[in-house]
Structure formats: structure tokens, C-alpha cells
Amino acid sequence: MKTYSAQFMASMLGFLLVLFIAPSSQADEGFWLFNAPPLKQLQAKYHFTPDPAWLEHIQKSSVRFGRGGSGSFVSADGLVITNHHVGADALQKLGDDQHNYVRDGFYATTPAEERRCYDSELNVLDSIEDVTGRVVAAVPSGAKPEDAVAARRIAIAEIEQESTKATGLRSDVVALFEGGSYQLYRYKQYTDVRLVFAPEQGIAFYGGDPDNFEYPRYDLDICLFRVYENGKPIHPKDFLRVNADGPSEHDLVFVSGNPTRTYRMCTVAALEEQRDTVLPTLLATLYRREVLLTAYSERSIENARRAREDLLHAQNSRKGCDGVLAGLLDSETLRRVSEEENGLKSAAAQDSRFSNIPYSYTQIQKAVSSDPGNTMKFMFYEDSHVRTSVVDAVRAKPLGFDSQLFRIARALLRATEEQQKPNEKRLPEYRDSARPALEQALFSEAPIYDDLEILTLTDSLISLVSVYGVDDPVVRDMLKGKSPHQRAYELVKSTLLKEVQFRHQLYDGGVSAVRAAADPMTGFAQAADKTARQTRETMEEQDEVANKAYAEIAKAKLGLEGAQFAPDATSTLRFSYGTVEGYDEDGKTIPAFADFTGLYQRADQHENRPPFQLPTRWINKREAMDPKTPFNFVTTADTVGGNSGSPVVNRTGDFVGIIFDGNIQSLTLDYLYSDEQARAVAVDSRAILEALKNIYEVPALVSELTGVTQTAGE
């Protein structure tokens, strides 16, 4: 499952990177911009040249979900398809102790039954504008790191604000090529997203944790929403037609989505920081979280429902991090990266333009290895996602305080504090441009469960204490002489932040209202905040130094190797391409397609026990389906976390599948591309239609997706 891993992967691998290297072997590597497609490569290798209209059509049919993850419009009436695991957050929040939509699925038989989701946000990329000149001009050359950060922040905030005022569109400035280029992205935003259809999680995530990141797979990992505006479904000009014939082996296919991050130019030093500090710290937390949530889930059926998404998230992240760490512990990996570094250094030594390259590497090394204590402290106090230069106000996950109420408390505390500063001097997530997203998250009516909050807050406090000791002054100040459990219990039980109305009150009342209310949870957040902000400042200064060095290295690569580049992934819309292709593993050939026959065989092998248990409907309708229908397939197209839900499109621009995972070999794609074994895994469009028609028996949906009216009994 890629969305989750996206979130955690982002925390894992080093700096925001600049470029990746176009391989000499002409592998299909790269996340390309829609306004800068690799026309030469496509023409040379596939004799295909997409025209601007083709590109714009795919771009505007693609959507990004606010919480991460990709999707696409697939009907003239605003139907959007994404993965079940992307939609699961919405499914979870719509459920209660009587309705387990994640587990049991959902279908709205009439428009009135389409359920509006809590805090859903959907973005469609409208346009891109180059603003490099203005951002670069704002930073005086020779500025100290902290001054450069501040000056750039001011310029970016102004650009975003102006654009939003002028167009009414969400406007984000994105750094590409690590500051070699700044692009203003404008999005049409939708907030009324309604649930239309979801299958049972048992088939959406068939095989569960054991099959996650594996292949062959048999998952119907889809979920359908409809986008509304002013209480009516929208009718998007651009949407993808679902192709009933699917793709064929060796076909050229395109993947359009929002890959979170790639780090393909990470230096050895940066990878070592991941291997030695970031990943072990993260994994230790993920292991305990998984055990904790599993134990909690086993205590009752309702517990299992409540913790389901968090547990899947923990498992998925753990498996992903494990895979990346295993890759980094394989000395061959660092040998390859090191070899490349040395090659560049040697080449630079021959060219006076790039004599500063060894210094750039040293700068990066100093930045990432001079203070591992701060990296760890950042993870515990500020956010588990390090070196991404992005902290989400409400969704940041400091390892020391795993509690939704804590996250809300801190966001309120900081929002009111930051509000007192001029817009451009605020932390980015509290600027005016970020306000809609902040408020949506802050005032979400999604349920919060006391027991689960106490459990995760207790556990994360125990981690904090284990690392910093009970006698650490900040820890002492936060625990107030109580045990982690006692403190978590009293905080969760006594805070008023469970009431959305109370959050509004504090938010609107500002610093003085927060102070006057003296809510225990905001007090608790306050006790951690000085440390959290300090560690973040230190990290940002390190990043500034390192990023400048990365930019130099990128320039040198460009100058010395002269290859064509696409920028590293930055959670923005890109497309990649490749073919539908099997691969060899341990001497066996893994075919490109896995069909329904394979699904039923797998269930039989496991005596239909979880996580290989089929939903009842799938058992009963076995005979109604064509067993040879391709279910899942793999492609060499470059994908990483964030590509979950990306449509797979053929040459004619039709939807032929949807990405939902990568195999285990693809986990290293974050930092090294390979098409030898690494594969993205997709649900075939034929399986989607076959299941909707013959398992779920929803002809109206099939008609809407294919544009062909279904005859009864067909």
C-alpha cells in the first residue's frame, strides 16, 4: 500500500533532493512534469509523441487527495477512482460501532445515499507558473543559513498570497531541482467529496500484511467517490474512460500521480544518517505501535474497528522501512552510491567550474552527521518525518506524543502564537495560504476515542522517557511526577478539546483565550513546544546548508554528465512511463498478470483463513466470474509512495488500471531506480468491471464507468 508508506518513506530518506540521473541504459526512469515531457526518449524508444492536448487531458483528469494519494476522474458526473487504502481514512471516519465500512464495504444505491466525507480535500492541478527569478532574487547572496530561510519564506508567502487573491485557486510554490527552479502550482480545490462505493477490505487488501509489497497479488484495491459543488455533482471536462480490454503484456503505459519524494541523489553521508539514526528510531516506534494496536484490537471487535487504519498504517510503514533499511545495510547499495560520488568528484577535479564539489560533499556530511541527537529529538518532539522541510500542523507525528488531541492542542497553540506574527514570518503551515487546510483538520468532527488516545499517548510517553530519562527537565515538566499512563489518562479525560466548539473558541480567541482556558492538553503541548521549535530551527539550518550543497552537486552533474533530468518527486503531479512486464526472482519467472484463478487457489491453500479469507460474496459468486480475468498486473513505470491510486493510462489516454502497491524490490526506488525486478502493482480495469458487474452487481456504476448501458442479466 503506497499512501501510507508515502507518508513514512518521506520521513526516511535524507534531504529533499534535486535530480536523478537519466540512466545511460535508457531505462524508463523518472517522474516527469506535464509541461516538460521527455519527448525524445518516448519517441526514440516507443515511437510515441504525446501532443499537448493529450497531456493536458491526463493532467486535468488526475486528482490529488489532501491526505496524500492519487486518483482520477472516471465519469462525466464527477466520479473519482482511487485505492481503498487511500479512501480508508474517510471510510473509517464515517463508521461507528454499528457500521464498519472499512471492513464491510459500502455502496450508495441512490445519489441521496452518497455519504459526504469528513475533512476530505481534493485538488486538481490547473496551471504551473515559473517564479524562480522572484524567489532567487529575494535571497541576498552570502546570507547566513537562517537569514536565507527567512528571506525565501517571505518571498514565497507573498507569491502564494497574491496568486490566491488573484485567481481564487490554491497556490503553492514548489522548489524543484533543489532551488534551481521554483514553480507556482495552482489547484482547483474541492471539499465536498462523497463516498459512492467501496469493496470489503478483505478483498481490497487481500493477503494483508504477508502479501503487502509482494507479487503476484490479488487485490481489488479501489474506492469510488463523487465530487460535489454547491450540493450537486460536478461534470469535469476531463475524465478518463475506463477501458474494458485492459492492457496487454509489453504495452507502453503511463502512470499519472503524486509521488511523495524521491532521494536519488542522496550522498553516502545522508544515507548513513538514515541507516544509523532515522530508520532505527522510526522502526523501534513502528514495532511497538504495531504490537500495541494488535493487542488492543484483539480485545474486542469494536476495538479492532477503531484501530484498524492505524494498525494497517503501522504495519505498512514497518514493512516499508524494514525493506529500505535492509537495502541500506547491504553494502552493495552504499558502494554504488559511493562509486558515483567518487566519479563526480574525479570529473569535477578536471573542471575549474566545479572545484567546489568536494566542499559540497563535506558540507552535506557535516549537516547530516554533526548532530544525530538533534535528528532524534526532532523525531520525538516535532515530527517523525525528518529532512522533508515540511511539517503538517495537525498531522505531524512526533514520536513522543502520539495522540490526536495532542496534535490538535499543539496546532491551536501554535496557530494562535503564529497569528500574532506577520504572515511571511510564520511557520509555513500557519500562513494564510495554508489556513483552509489547517482549519479543516483542526475542526474535523471525526470521532476521537478516549481509550485509543490514552493507549497511544501512554505508549509514546514511555518511549520518550526511555530515550530521555525521567530526570530530563522537559520530560519531568511534561509528566508532572505522574507515570506515563496516569498522565495520559488525566490529560485525555480532562481536556475539553474533544469538543469542536471549544477548539473554535480558542482559535478565534487567540493567545489570550488559550491562556485563559488553561486546557490541560494545551498546557502539555506548551511544555514540549520550546524544545520542539528549537530542534526544528536547528534542523532547518542544517537543511539549508545541505540543500545549497546539493544544488551545487546537481549543477555539476548537469554540466559534467550532460544528461537529461527530471526533478525529484515533490508530492506534486507527475507522470512516469514503462511497460507491462514480468520479472525473474530466485530463478523463477513471475508473470506480469495474476488472474482470478490465482486468487481462489491462494484462498484454498490457506484454508480461507485471515488474511487470506475471501469475503462471503466472493465465495458465493465464484461461479459467476470468468476465472481467466486478469486481476492485478505489474509495470516497470517508476512509482514511489504517493502514487497510490494513480491511474494507469494507455497510448490512447484510456484508464486500463490503477496503481496500489509496489513489490518488495521497489522499496529501494526511493533512492535508486531499477527495472530489473522493481515493479509497480496495479488492479486491471477488466477486474474492476468484472467485479462490479458479477460480484457486486452494480450495473449503474459499470455503465457510468464505461459509458455503455448495461443490459440486465448481462
Add this chain to the structure above:
Amino acid sequence: MKTYSAQFMASMLGFLLVLFIAPSSQADEGFWLFNAPPLKQLQAKYHFTPDPAWLEHIQKSSVRFGRGGSGSFVSADGLVITNHHVGADALQKLGDDQHNYVRDGFYATTPAEERRCYDSELNVLDSIEDVTGRVVAAVPSGAKPEDAVAARRIAIAEIEQESTKATGLRSDVVALFEGGSYQLYRYKQYTDVRLVFAPEQGIAFYGGDPDNFEYPRYDLDICLFRVYENGKPIHPKDFLRVNADGPSEHDLVFVSGNPTRTYRMCTVAALEEQRDTVLPTLLATLYRREVLLTAYSERSIENARRAREDLLHAQNSRKGCDGVLAGLLDSETLRRVSEEENGLKSAAAQDSRFSNIPYSYTQIQKAVSSDPGNTMKFMFYEDSHVRTSVVDAVRAKPLGFDSQLFRIARALLRATEEQQKPNEKRLPEYRDSARPALEQALFSEAPIYDDLEILTLTDSLISLVSVYGVDDPVVRDMLKGKSPHQRAYELVKSTLLKEVQFRHQLYDGGVSAVRAAADPMTGFAQAADKTARQTRETMEEQDEVANKAYAEIAKAKLGLEGAQFAPDATSTLRFSYGTVEGYDEDGKTIPAFADFTGLYQRADQHENRPPFQLPTRWINKREAMDPKTPFNFVTTADTVGGNSGSPVVNRTGDFVGIIFDGNIQSLTLDYLYSDEQARAVAVDSRAILEALKNIYEVPALVSELTGVTQTAGE
């Protein structure tokens, strides 16, 4: 489940301690020696005075299993009852991919069907002899710590060797009162132990991890073996008669068993070492082990069978350690201990005999906190059980190398090295007196699974690397430039140690044979061994200093407080006593007894899903049982890890139940006794007979246990 926790608890809580304090409130605290019963207390509170014959009868009816855990003879034909979870190791090893005895249970309908267990060992305490004078005399006063350790080791080895030669009995010298007393224990040993009956694990461990350490409980945690000698069942003079009426509420009951360790005189400094170093390190490993084994188990039914015992062990230990750590993180705990320390210091200040007490506390503090790095290194390289002064040759679990083949390799390596030294200078686990146990473990034919070995060795190597770094010279020497997975894979695949014959060859051939064979796994063990031995020496010197100080503190307590003491638990036979008693929790009264009705209600609440799923037999026979039959009960009798399988005996010496767990509040009994909420959990004798009669329909067994012939249809 107490056996497992025993093993891990032993690793957790500080030094071998000396004494515990007889409470002024006359609580039923203490693990008493059969030759030094608390007659006064029993008479005063319960008007009961056990005579020597009563005591000898209980003592000789009690057994200790070699791998830890307790049990008792319950028939004239050598039938022994213990817990299912104590017997599970034997059940697991007798199974294969066609027979899952752990999951499905076992019943031998004829003597010929009774299955002989792999490497089982059963000890019956025959006699105790005081050897304090001889041991103390062997250590010159004023000897340096390392010399004292050596001198004492020599004296103890001689005493044990002489006794074994003279009596043919297994002879162990045990330090009680931390060296205030040395006792020679002689055991009759049995090695032909055969499996007779086991229920399904689904009912033996009903409720699984969620219900572990909880109450009310509904577990038939029993397993029956028969002891053979010369191919025939033995006929023990002493055995317990199973009482068909069970115990009543408030009844005085006795628990006879082998509590592993208690640490009730641990100083604040020693508890802090547990809280800050030992427990967090151990828990981090347990969390990852649990996740790893769960994921492995989910991949196939056979995997689940192979990993079942290790997984339960990991879960049980994790829950136990979590509970202890939670207790230590509650500042109230350390406040109580600290208060006691200060009280003793104040009292000692008034008495010139004990002027050295503050110094003793300082000595302990120095010993346990001067080198936390060594404590951790000991856990990674030598054994996860710290400060117990006991390392098992084959069963020690260094956190860095979790592999049975590694353990065998190291034991062979060390056995041949130690063999070259005089007996008394060897590491204790390689002395002549330990040879039978060593050889039994070393030459066990129990299956070893390559895939599981590779999995756990890889994972533990990743832990090792995460802690010490890839550039650590020892780590580098062990990995040889490979990734943890590559290294683990090649070691497991290429070692010949899977062949028991090959192990014999090395063992018999000595150092030169080991060297000549150059097996990859012994080479791997060799690479770690210098570090492992060094860290152990350092730990033993620290322990020697601390133990001496503890002995001084114990003397002072005795002198100043004048209370009656029983020695701390030392994995040897003791008895405790208390009453059958419910308790209050969060304002609710938890009754002493839980009956069959409760079991079926619990299954219904959970829709009969795992781990609350009833075995088919229990569903089908629901009507055949008396629903009011008491199933489990709780008692205030003092128990800790190692008491698993202990018989619960009434005043007349009848078997009325069997201990199998403690509630969550009992986890702190390791260092603080309380009868407020802490309870031991037992299976009621009535439930055992009812289940054997009406669920399993094995009248022959019921007759043998009760001494009453069953009429058909009864």
C-alpha cells in the same frame, strides 16, 4: 503464562537479592523453604501447623522441569501434571507438518502411544544440606572481587562433584540470603518423560495474548506426562491426590513450586538500571520479535506451527516486561523503595554495628550504574538475562544472535575450550556437574528450521548493527562485508551443525576438531566470543561487589528490624501460602471464581473468533457440562515466574488446582509483595475432572487421577 515470563523476568530485575521483609501487616508474603517453614505465622493466622511428614510429602510430590516450570506427581503410576504452556516445548518438538500437537492437543489411549519427549528433564528434590561454612571458608577475607568469584567457584564445584560421586544425585549448591547461606540441593533426575494428554491450545490458552495476565480467566492450562525409568512407568511414593471438590472461597491454600527469582530488596539504583537500560533494551527486541514472528506465521499454516511457541514466548515476555516497566515508571514505586532505604539508613546511623550501610548503598549504585554500556553489551553478546549470575550454555539468548544453530555453535566452542581447564576454573555451565544438562541440550534431535533460523538471525543482526554500527570492528568481523540477511543466509545454509552426529564429532574431538572442521557457524560464534566473555567478566565483578553490599544490607535489616525472613526465590523448590480471594478493581469486585458459564459468554461476546474461539469439541459438548463448574480461581499466595504448573494444595495435602498465571497487578510481585490486588491464577481441580470426563471423555485418566474407577456414562 508464568514460565516464559519467568525466564524473562529473571533477566529484568537487578541483582540476585537476599531477603524480603516480613511485613508488619502479616500479609502472606514469602517463598518458604520446606526445611524452614513459617510455623509461627501459619499457626497465628490460620491455626495450622504442618508436621514434617506433611511437608516432606508435598516436597517429594513436587517436580521441577529442566527448562523451568513446576509440576507435581498426581498418580501412583508416575503421572505428572503441569501447565500446557510448560509442556508446549515438548508438544512443539514432537510435532511435524502433519501433526500440530500444540494446537490440536494429544491423548495416548494406550501406554504404547505415550510419546517420549525430546530433551526433557525432570527433577525431584531429595534433600538439602547446609554447606555455608565450607564455601565461606574458601574465600579469603579481603580478596579482590575477581579472586573471590574464582575461589568460591572452585569450592562450589568441588562440593557438587563430591556429592554427585557419593550419591549419584544431581547436586547443586545454591546461594541463599546472598551468600549468607549456601545450601546443597540434591535431586533425583528423570529423563524419560512421556506425553500422555494435552488439550487444544485454544482452550489451554483461551483468550490468548489479550487475556494473558488478566482475570477473570477461562483456561484449561494443563498437560499430563508420565515418568518412566528403564522403560517402565515409575511408582512414586509421594504423589498428590486430586480432590474432586476443589477449594472454597477464603480457604487456606499452599503453592509448591520453583519461583525463578524475586528482587524484593533491590535498591533504587538497581531498579533504575532496570527501568533505564535493561527493560527498554529487552522490550525493543521483544516488540520486533513479536512483529517478525507474527508476519512469518501469517504466511502459511506450517509457518504458524513452527513459530507458535517462540511467538507466544515473545508476546508473554513483552506483556510481562511492559507491566514491570509501567510499575517502575510509576514514581510511587520508587518512592516506596526509596523510603525504605532511607529508613534503614537512619536506623543504621544510630547503631555502630551497621555504620557501613550508606557505603553499601553507594557500592551497589556504582556497580549498577557505572557502566550501562557493559550491561547492554552483555545483553547483546552474552545473554538477555542480566544480573542473574546464571548463563545457560545452550539456552542463553544474546539479543544480537537469535539462532539455535548459533547457540549450539557457541556451546560447542566453549565446551571444548573450557574442557581444557581444570573443572573448578571453568564457566559454571561447563563444569562436570552441568555436563548431563549440557549434553542433552547440545545433542537434542529437536527439529531446526532453516527459514526461521535465517529470519531470526537476520533480525537480531540488524538490531546488533543498529546499536553498534556497521563500522564497529566486532560487527564488521562478524558480517564480513555482507548484509545481515546475506550473512545469516550463508551461515544457516552452510553450517553442518544441523547434524547431531557432527556436533558429537566436534564435542568429542575438542578444540582441535572444532578448529579443523572450520564450520562457518562456529567461526561466527568465535568472532563474537572475546567480546562476550569480556562483558561477562565485567558483569560478574560488578555483581560480586553489589552482592557483598546486599549481604551487608540484609544483615542490617535483620539486626535492626528483627523480622522473620525467607530467602528470595532462586529457581529452587519453595512453598507459599494464602487464601482463595477475589479483589476490587476500578470500583468493581472481581470474584474469586470464574465458571464455565463465563467461558461460553466470553466466546459469544467475541462471536467465537480467535483468540476467543472455542475448540470444536468444547462447542459440541457444551450441553454435556455442568455450567456452574468453577473453571479458574485466584489466590493471594505469593507466586512469580517459575511457579507455572505449581500444584495448589489444601490443608489435607490434596491437589485442588494448578497455578498458570498471575493477574496484571501481580507482575510487580517480583520486587514488591502486595495482597491488595495481586493474585495468582489457577485452574480448579473440578474443571480438570469435568473436562476430562465430559469433554475429552477419557475415563481412564479420571480414574487414575481420583483413584476412583469411572462407571461408563457417569
